[in-house]
Amino acid sequence: MTFNSYIFIFIYLPVFLLILYILQSFIDDAGKRGKLIRLWIILSSAAFFVGFGSFSLWAILLSIAINGLWGYLIRKKGVSVIPGVIFNVAFLAFFKFGTVSGMPIAVSFYTFQQIAFLVMLKKGEIEEFNLGEYLSYILFFPKILQGPLADYKKITGELNTLKNKRVNAESVLNGLILFVLGLSKKVLISDALGLGADYGYSNLSTLTALDAIIVALCYSLQLYFDFSGYCDMAEGICRMMDVSLDVNFNAPYKSANIAEFWDRWHITLTKFFTKYVYIPLGGSRKGQFRTYLNILIVFLLSGIWHGAGWNFVVWGMLHGVLMVITRFIHKDSGKDTLRWLKTFLTFCYVTVAWVFFRAANVSDALTLLKKIVTPDAYYGMRISIKLAECFQLDELWYIFKVTPISHYSFGGYVCMWIILILSLVFVFALKPARELAETIKRRPLTMVVMAILFVWCTLSLGNVSTFLYVNF
């Protein structure tokens, strides 16, 4: 079950909220109410996860059993945290690099959270081992598949407040608006861009230079709308409960340098690597060389975490190297001159790096980039009509029927430009959905727009696509 499925939207989520409301409303004893709400969150989250099959289920049960036991031993017997961390790294490596076919769903995310849990227990940042809190921290369904990589204290603290709250119209409305915006980002924008990206990466040899640029751009945008759309939906669900998750995206493509980009993109992953890798390695406390080395190690690990392949290593290193260079030359003068140019260049660099992230291997990535830097004199600046046709969605087909566009030579390209330009406007000119959902005026017209978007998304669920980050 994913957020973009009929069963989740029309059955699971309403039932979850209804029972939560009932528990909050009709149990007088606060202690009992808190326990039952926690139990409900654990059970409903487990039910959410069961749909991904027995392989994924057994994997997470094993992870929970081992980490739960080790966490208990850390707290009660004071055993070392290191075997627990080694287990988790080996557990993740087994699935990522072993001979097992396929990966258990969400394994990268919950394994990192298990590591964080054990380290926090050892450091005393978590005072007591509470099985219920631990299970709800790992399993909590809005964030289990793709994060955000939740902070234990933050998430358990938020969930603990549920016993003193009640699902209410205001919270549901707030969450609903953000959920619809996130769903639209995923279903209406990301999936449309994905058609172009999929075509391009399946037909590398036939791409022109301009095709290659568009394909790279499509994936860069697709990944953002997909992943941030998911996070918006997760946050929307939480807001319906009147709780909140950590912010994971904050208009990352508006960043003026790579350091800022990582402060805005997958923020919780950056925090994780900073807290559990960069700082333990010495951070910036051991001189310039060690600082740069630590940065490179962090991005190397980030690359490996994202996938088993040299292309992911290259992707990580591209970010790491630019981060080192940025750190070396960047002096914060307090002035923000030519920000638009810096933003443009950062976006271009990140987009080039995503080519390695998306391509099947380094060779394919280099093939695409070579197409861009060595354009054919005649075909280089042309756009293949086959690529443009990927964007001719059914909804847009009617534009051709009621206008004379199809009679012009550019007619076949109109849909592609509409989708690309709108996507760029959303990324660079509008507020992030999370912010938009908070500031948008609560009035009937807003709800009409939300309802239309929701129905449009619902009708598009027939061809269900998965979230990109669910595979990592």
Place this chain on the structure above:
Amino acid sequence: MKKKEYKAINLIGIFAAIVAVMLAAVSVLVIYVDPFFHYHAPVKGFPYVVDNQLSQNPGMARNMTYDSCIIGSSMTVNFHTDDFNELMGLNTLKLSYSGAYPRDDKNILDIVFEEGTLARQNSDVKAVFIGLDMPTMTAATDEIKYPLPMYLYDKNPVNDVKYLWNKDVLLEYILRPMIQKNPSNMSEIYASWWTEEYYNIDWVMQGYEVPEPVADKMDENLLIPQTRENLEQNILPFIKENPDTTFYIFFPPYSILYWNNVLVENHLDATMNQYQFAASELLAYDNVRLFYFQNMKDVVTDLDNYADYTHYKPDINRYMTECFANGEHEITSSSQFADELQKMRDIIDAFDFRELFDRYS
């Protein structure tokens, strides 16, 4: 002036009401037109577009009026059902699945013979025409070519939501046909995209790739067990359970290049043995009429009749329909079939493959 503040509950109500009305309207429209014929027979006058085998075959099998059907892979898509009416007086429905495995045939035959459907209330099944592709008979008995949209195959009304609230259904199969007003010709649905000019030797040879040679000869009995399994699980039950239905089963006339593959992969004897076994199994039933078209020498050795190494031109489909009607190329005994297979071997032996490949090297 103070701005009006709307209550959250009212705004949610507006949202829910609009969503409910819009989804209800879409549902009613889809149920009324029913472009996949999931609920009822076609609405008179609506310009239905039929081009989706996976999604539209089950509904057509349930709710259309027919007394015979065509089952099989892309070897069957170029039949014209009007020909069956003209030559045999049958009202035939094409239910092909390109690339079909035996299990795909079973899945649609289950629906064809399902009691109580509108189709069966209107007419019994007088005849079933099955194109039997022997290369697929070694597939797993539950293997299907493509994942099926199960919500159109099962009887669970809840998952029908995937049909009712489906943008493709709404835009491609309801609104677009309403605008274009260009309905499918039911006699020719699913016809292959190759137009007349693609059926020529140059095109065939351009796309043909010789398989990797296999040094060891295949055990001649190796293909039998899985073929038996597939026959027993996916084909024969329908023949046994429906003695009043005539099953016209035919082996499609692949080109001589198909047999080159068999030779290069070193399983000619095993393949011939497989054909002989299948024919013997099928001939045991009185309601089976078996046809062997593969040894039509003039057809299979002339690559101008093909668009690739197996797919023949629509004229051949017409000819096969005539044979179903007049009994030509019909096999009535195992010994006769052995003779026909020997003729096929003679054609293969006599064909100058080297000359052909030299010409196109």
